[in-house]
Amino acid sequence: xxxxxxxxxxxxxxxxxxxxxxxxxxxxxxxxxxxxxxxxxxxxxxxxxxxxxxxxxxxxxxxxxxxxxxxxxxxxxxxxxxxxxxxxxxxxxxxxxxxxxxxxxxxxxxxxxxxxxxxxxxxxxxxxxxxxxxxxxxxxxxxxxxxxxxxxxxxxxxxxxxxxxxxxxxxxxxxxxxxxx
Numbered sequence: 026x027x028x029x030x031x032x033x034x035x036x037x038x039x040x041x042x043x044x045x046x047x048x049x050x051x052x053x054x055x056x057x058x059x060x061x062x063x064x065x066x067x068x069x070x071x072x073x074x075x076x077x078x079x080x081x082x083x084x085x086x087x088x089x090x091x092x093x094x095x096x097x098x099x100x101x102x103x104x105x106x107x108x109x110x111x112x113x114x115x116x117x118x119x120x121x122x123x124x125x126x127x128x129x130x131x132x133x134x135x136x137x138x139x140x141x142x143x144x145x146x147x148x149x150x151x152x153x154x155x156x157x158x159x160x161x162x163x164x165x166x167x168x169x170x171x172x173x174x175x176x177x178x179x180x181x182x183x184x185x186x187x188x189x190x191x192x193x194x195x196x197x198x199x200x201x202x203x204x205x206x
Contacts (some may be wrong), residue, residue: 039170047171049178050178053145054168059161060186060195060202066124066151069158072194073132073149074121076101082197083190087111100137114138142170143177144181147187160194161206 062069072082076099079086085105092100092115099118106112117137124130136144145166148197152159162189170175177183188204195202 035138041055044175047173047175047178050171052157052167052174053165054183055163055165056162056184057161058158058184058191058204059159059206060191060204061154061157061159062195062198062202063157064198066130066158067167068192068198070124070130070151071133072197073151073160079103083193095137116139119146124153127153128177129153142173143168160191162180162190183184 072078074180076089076091079089086103087107088104090102090104094100095117099121100115102113102115104111104113115137116134118132118133118134120133122129122131129150131151132149133146134149135146138144143166145164148163148165150159150161150163152161164183166183168177182188191202193202
């Protein structure tokens, strides 16, 4: 019986320590990743704004559903994973500037579900560069739950989603990209 109490007490202490450390970590973070593609800015723009085609080139995205607009902005929900690991995240496009006449494009998407334990926005900058296009993604993320904040800070990469996105976009275009920043 003593061992069982000792084990339970130890587990409670570990969870409490994780929660305290997580509470001391900043809620927000900013990270940027970029890659160069051979395609024109128009082609890259069509790929990153063609939400209905995400399932064709983004591994893990099972479906994309158009939702009613919010504040005059496009809203869609992505479903990824299967079964109990499935996750649905709703995004709102809060800014969209199409690249035109050599001027860069800019797309800003934010998580539009306040019930999630995390939130944030992603800024996609599309600019012509050396006969191709550079796509730069900046994530401004927040993790609200201190335990999840601890886990995301120490055991998960805060740039992996962006890196996976850029790599998948490169594969869509039949290219292997080098990710920078």
